[in-house]
Amino acid sequence: MNTLSTSTETVRIDLADRSYDIVIGENLLGQHASYTDLPKASSALIVSNTTVAPLYEAALKQALKGHYKHIHTVHLPDGEAHKDWVTLNLIFDTLLGKACDRKTVLFALGGGVVGDMAGFAAASFMRGVPFVQIATTLLAQVDSSVGGKTAINHPMGKNMIGAFYQPQRVICDLAVLKTLPPRELSAGLAEIIKYGPIFDMAFFDWIEANIEPLKACNAMAMAHAVKRSCEIKAEVVGQDEREAGLRAILNFGHTFGHAIEAGLGYGKWLHGEAVGCGMVMASHLSEALGLIDASFVTRFTRLLDRAGLPIKGPVLDAKDNAGKYLALMLHDKKSVAGDIQFVLIEGPGRARVSQAPEAMVREVIDRCCA
């Protein structure tokens, strides 16, 4: 049996009996050794989509041979607009149609959309079967595949129906990022940049200095960015798996961002683009509340701009744009008893969750939308 190369790095998610490794390196996806020591089963189901499957499914299938007697596949339609009940059911139809059992292992081969849906299917099929995340977008490698949040969207709100359910392993194969369109790469950079102001300003400084190599998908730069992002997420999730408190800081920019995604219609802006722009809005709100200086907002916005991300929010309603944002933000999962909660920067590298006066939020939305 082959072994993984020495340049492969591992980040551990420490969650008692739900602990697992994130394995980071080049060309991992097609290696038999990437899948040893997973729960034993006679069958596996690869869940992918119509874009990723033609690129990587054959290599994965080959690597899984010998681990499983039967390897089934299902290809979902591509895109955030399909992160719904109808598409989720395609996974259940395949599992049942192929007579899969409660030991069948699901392999999510794709970005965050495939990962969130395959994870939710794994959480609920026969009350829970094992699953593995093979993250093929930058965003999935630095955020969505890690930490066990799984979900589908509802027309009234993003990720509203789902479960916390941890994978058995996460595979981050840096080589697959080479086929990612530049816009998707930028969307992933938004979630990497996020970790700076909320947790680690030294990492933020490093991203600022390395934004060009990152945009060019330089292997060394990418390896460090993915590893450090996973380390930070592992630390936060290890302390607060089910978002009783600390984990909410990972939603920096998401209150505004989810409103953008739902308001424009899912898929119009990429999730990472909406989060990036949402972080600009949340940093302006932090400044308005006197928590950070205008100079930091400028520096932060400049980095998002350099990463190729939109920094002006879309107008969702020509008559009452701020009112539309506010109505959409009420459906955010952090809202409590009708009060919208924002992740705010308390100072570079530190975040907290709190409310803000409506007039101030309206003023920020007006200032930040084109």
Ligand code: NAD
């Ligand atoms: P995505 O899954 O839609 O992937 C983006 C696009 O890239 C798709 O068209 C996909 O088919 C394509 N693609 C994927 N890998 C590719 C590759 N290697 N080469 C070429 N094309 C490839 O989007 P995403 O940005 O990965 O994920 C966004 C989703 O993740 C959102 O639904 C968001 O809510 C979710 N999310 C979840 C969490 C979590 O903790 N569970 C965290 C952040 C985001």
Ligand code: GLY
């Ligand atoms: N992406 C936010 C979280 O995993 O909590």
